[in-house]
Amino acid sequence: MKKPYFEMTRREMSLERERLESRFEYMKNLGLSLDMSRGKPSKEQLKLSQGMMDVLNSESELVDETGADCRNYGILGGIPEAKRLMGEMSEVKPENMLIFGNSSLNVMFDMVSRSFTHGVCENDPWMHQENVKFLCPVPGYDRHFRITEYFGIDMINVPMSETGPDMDMVEDLVSKDPTIKGIWCVPKYSNPQGYTYSEETVKRFAALEPAADDFRIYWDNAYSIHHLYDDPEKQDYLPEILEECEKAGHPDLAYKFISTSKVSFPGSGIAAVASSKTNLSDIKRHMRVQTIGHDKVNQLRHVRYFKDINGMRAHMSKMAGILRPKFEMIYEMFDRKLGGLGIATWTTPHGGYFISFDGLEGTAKAIVAMAADAGVKLTPAGATFPYGIDWRDTNIRIAPSYPDMEELHTATEIFTICVRLVTLNKLLRG
């Protein structure tokens, strides 16, 4: 059993620090350059989709199932078979799907941008309303927060727990304040914790009675089929939000976003929105001015490669085979190097792309800086909070996917050394 730092004498701490400093110096002198900053698939993962490059060739009939030419202009909302495939991935009917280009982030940006300049459905544009606000479960996804920040939308932090955002707070705020127009959610294998909203949370979301008619739930189901384990017992379950909203009598309450960015190629996937027909036709009103249509050949490529949700699931099981050892290695090393010291907590998700790490208050920035010094690039501390401000300075997002196992092993060891050193520095100073 390791001795918690809080129970150590100053002398014990000093000795521990000396020992770690010499190990840190050794690691630093290796001159590493490792990137754990973003949820970027590794080369090994990308290779799994390489076969996608073979499904279409010059002999292929590039027509959709209705015979429409995928090479030409048109078919604004996507080809029927892509709606079906992405619908299966979303657990939603094809008629509730719109297919977009390669980036669901771009779709979310456009959604906020459109609501800002032209309003949601028949409501006033946000630009003509005072003090528009969004709820932001924290820690959360930095790119979500940057979109709302970019449009000058005030962001209110809502604490996350293992079951999802604090729903008492969400209900209270959303039902009372008509300036609250949305909430950013990553409901399954959340970014960065890897938490999945509980059934109760999802039902409470669907039952929301917003003060604002133009309030929507921005349900970014980025990791819907991104399990780390094949065993169904170890796969998180998330009720389908649109169905729950429908049942609760609020069919237009949510926009659901998905993409194949972490299924096929991150730069060349397809993105989609699932929502009620009312919301989709509102979206199309804007889309029709913006473009003649998205890349349908790429839609066809995805459908012909994966065929259906079973094809996707089989593919994702191979992905899991690559990712799982990385996550497990980190769980194991965190446990071994940090467990029992009383200085850190971390999540151990069964899917998604991230682990959320919390150190003692006031340590996150220093840990990230020290790791950078040894060649390990982490997501900047604070990035998981709106405006980049983590007041307690505890949270760090760990992204295990990109480095190979050996690199990741080294990077994780360096990280744990940094955590311990920064904490010891703080304790010895304090």
Added chain:
Amino acid sequence: MKKPYFEMTRREMSLERERLESRFEYMKNLGLSLDMSRGKPSKEQLKLSQGMMDVLNSESELVDETGADCRNYGILGGIPEAKRLMGEMSEVKPENMLIFGNSSLNVMFDMVSRSFTHGVCENDPWMHQENVKFLCPVPGYDRHFRITEYFGIDMINVPMSETGPDMDMVEDLVSKDPTIKGIWCVPKYSNPQGYTYSEETVKRFAALEPAADDFRIYWDNAYSIHHLYDDPEKQDYLPEILEECEKAGHPDLAYKFISTSKVSFPGSGIAAVASSKTNLSDIKRHMRVQTIGHDKVNQLRHVRYFKDINGMRAHMSKMAGILRPKFEMIYEMFDRKLGGLGIATWTTPHGGYFISFDGLEGTAKAIVAMAADAGVKLTPAGATFPYGIDWRDTNIRIAPSYPDMEELHTATEIFTICVRLVTLNKLLRG
């Protein structure tokens, strides 16, 4: 020699009408369904790019020339070789290029949207300025006008001539009125006339001294290499606008848009913006929030297929081989069926996708409606003007590309019958 309608007696006109009516009835009973409404490439043209589906396969190294992985996230502005290829197509250096997704229309929409919500460079967002206006050379491209209309931007018609927009008017308005923020231009083989701006016009554009710091020329060079003839004598020449702006001391005055939509596949091409470094970094400030990057595998596919501008030119010469007979057939039939009647004028461009037709005042809508009645779908009359309003009701855009030769022949005959019948109806009524 045909007798002009204005010189006919009422009896002659009635006889002519009877004869045409019986021909029209015959054509109508054929039960045709022909589409001449949009500048949509034909299947035959699309086939020319089918080989593009073979350049990448599962054995391909999907990396750019710096070794960066095109499959993964990142490289916001496009891969270097795509900047070079699209730069050659734009006659602009790679460092002045940004590469986007499959739609230059989407890029233009985003440009207006960004200027509206966040402003051009350091200027106030248009949404905080009163009465923002755009100049619209008419007849022009309906989708341009719809973007500015969508954002509530007032549009001022500027008459087009064979040398481009009325530059006296443009200079006068732009230099005096700080609420004028842009002008929509299709400078080469214009939509719908097929006119190319003269050297003098381009130089006068570059020399503009706008009252508004955030005025920009929206230079949609959609048909830059879209000649109908291989003979250089029959190819229109357009000076390069960014170079002219630079020479005139206004390096930031223009945004140039191009795409491969009518080079490779309309739905699956790549789009680009060429502009000054100042403008490009302003654009990227927005883009960075909107997306992690566009489809780089498709960029790679285009570069590996065309290789360079010579590859593109050879390809476009084959395109011309398909389009030229269509345009020439129409020129010939218009000449034969409408020439000398004194009831219509039309353009005879050497490139691009359209012919601009003008009937007598008050006939365009009726001609389009009558053609629809016989199964020929034309661009709605008025579409070539802001708000869809052609006060004189004369202009119709003819799009020869989509139907095959036989269909086009029939459609064109029907069109000429409709022109003559509608005109006779008008003259006999009047």
